[in-house]
Amino acid sequence: MSTARSERGKSTTRKNGAVRLNWRVRLRRDRTLLLMTVPAVVLLLIFNYAPLFGLVTAFQYYDPLIGVRDSEWAGLAQFQQLFHDPLFWGALKNTLWLSLVQLVLFFPVPIALALLLNTVLSERLRNFIQSVVYLPHFFSWVLTITIFQQMFGGAGVLNHFLRQNDIAPWDITTNPHTFALLVTSQAIWKEAGWGIIVFLAALAAVNTDLYEAAAVDGAGRWRRMWHITLPGLRGVIVLMLVLRLGNALTVGFEQFLIQRQAVGHEAADVLDTFSFYYGIATGNYSFGAAAGLFKSVISLLLIWGANKLAHAFGEDGLYRR
């Protein structure tokens, strides 16, 4: 990451004055790099682009036994049904709400953690802390949620303790009203540590001379963070934000699937689980595909808008203009 940053730094200087090279020259110069990207491109084509043709099922009464070609054409009927389904709007509302809660509560956590970790001087201690906070990322959601249930569930450690001491138990894992907070705290516990990697890399790229110079000029800890560290991170933060917005409608799947019974379908259904339960699970593939397509279109618009916004603020966004 840090090398990528410095490369980018170099090319910025080139950006304004450089002469565009002939594509043939560039091809010869970059052929090794291009070759190296081929496997990734092929994978992308096979697993991300080819399946796009399956979207045609959203406009059909698709029957997997007779195949796409022979399935009856439905036009927009699936979408009509979708937009008249109150459960769909409920799932959309849940998705957006969870996305917002996660944006406000989850997004800043890795940044703060990275900044904190950056102030730890002992390398051994830093590596130790890093390993500890990374670890939950490698747990499956099943395990994570089981741990939460064992600790905070109705029959879990906390409530058992409360009952033993004649205090009313605290309903944490099965309360639909606070479900957004529950899933966000689970996400923070599991993923925040992993999320700091990219920010730590960006921090490593900040020129340490700047701190020294600022310190000499009498800048305190906060001023240095405000004027040096945060501007250094800004590009990455904006990039992550743009990506996050593009994924606003993807808040997770297993996490909700597993806890759906605990809080009920109205609180737990997001667009992805909606497609699963009301599309795939009842053999209604086309309906599920329609819901999926709707989600993808909105996501595309969101990421396009967020990218525009990033450009408007003079940041790189997903790519440089």
Added chain:
Amino acid sequence: MRTELNRRSFVTAAVSVAGAAVMTPLLAACGGGGSKHKTGANSADGVKSALPAFASSTSVKPDIPSVSGADGAVTDPGFLTYPASPVATVTGAPGKGGKYTAVTPLWGTVPPSDNSFYAAMNKALGTTIEMKPADGNNYDTIIPTMTAAKKLPDWIQLPTWWNPNFNVGELAATQFADLTPYLAGDKVNKYPNLAAIPTGAWQAGIWGDKLYGLPSFSTGFSIAGTTFYRRDLFEAKGITADQVKTLDDLMNLGKEFTDEKAGTWAFDDVWTYLFPFFDVPNKWKLVDGKLVHKYETPELLEALDWHYKLATSGYLHPDAIAGNNADANTRFYAGKTVIQGGGTGAWNLADNLSGTAATPGYRRGSFDFLTAKAGATPKLFMGSSTSMMSYLNAKLKPEQIEELLAVANYLAAPYGSAEYTMVNFGVEGTHHTRVNGVPTFNDEGKKDVQAQTYPFLATCSSVISNPGADQVTKDIAAFQAANVKYLYKPLFWNMNISMPQNIATADAGQAVEDTIKDCYHGKKKVSDVQAAISTWKSGGGDRLKQWMTDNVLSKYGTGQ
């Protein structure tokens, strides 16, 4: 070892849980209006000409004979002993050296593919059958990918409660071998062990008036499950199950057994097997010649009301409320719950071993059928005559089909025969030893044989047999005998109905089922379910009723 048994017994429970959830007359979803597949049900004449003729086998005499009830219900025979020298019913190896693949669901740990039991079976069968057990808990999502890619194995098990998910009606017509020419009428006599499978079970394998399915574990006492209790813990308090006759009696046990401070709650989830006792139909009932869906009955609301009360009373284990069903048996074994709903498959030898390992003296019992009103006669609808059905691939040549039918005949050998011993207990000395005269698994047997694979391809009709745990066999037989008279045939019983997709979606009623689940977990009120039901009715429920009236009821009758 203990965990393995735990998992296994949980899993058999899970099978039946899943079974109960869709214990409807076997409904198969079908493609949209464009599908060329015929929808509707089998015609009476068609069924008649496709059914194999029944010829009972001369099997071992049961220690606890069957008891007949009303509507053709009959209990499974119970066995307390095992023949000392099992008799062979098949001469020579049935196979002709062919190579085949078979996929079956397995609720437990998949044994290694090169295990000694498979090798012994292949030798005994005279054919190589590559067994490919797939995770039972995800089986409903594994199979559709195979069928959509038209990559089915030669022999496959499709549990009937998933018929709508697998769209079996259409699958049969396109990808399964028609067995009618081989088995219909007297032709089945070539396979005497198959001929001994009761007619009702074969009926569940008929699609579009043709016979496709080979039944396993057919039974005359077909219930999805029941409400279990810890008999040892009840007896310790001086409570006997026959004191519990009504659902109010049952609710009153909540206070008796709940001790939150000790981490003990009286109840685990009970809805699935308890709601019928409020006189809720399986799915349909006939009122003045018109179809009424169970969602339209006031009895359903009464049932929901009772369960909502249970959930909010504090007698229901918090983990059950949280939807954690996977550990239900662990809670039950540890005495953290004392009443639980479960599939009939949860009550067996493996359960007994797991339970007694957790609590010495463990004894599972089942309440008899209950009623909502004191003094009323309890009743319960029957399930279809089998919930396990296997199918052969349409690509097989006639001689290959004959070879596999001969193999099925071997697998379906009666209780106590040499073949039955081989299929269920493996080779003596290698997989089991005789302890007190009954075959008892050694470690290798537990690992490779106890994980059920071959029995999901074909078996003789169900028997109650738990070698080494006679009390379990006696308890189950007594429970069946006490309740068989209360069973009745529901509407459209054993009729394989194929539906167009939009009708099947309404039939699944996913949104209503979800809300019902939230209600019996205390998260939604009964009025919320009523609202979901009225949305369901206008969004497809009424169309479903019309379709069933026009395409099934008026054409094929009630099937009762």
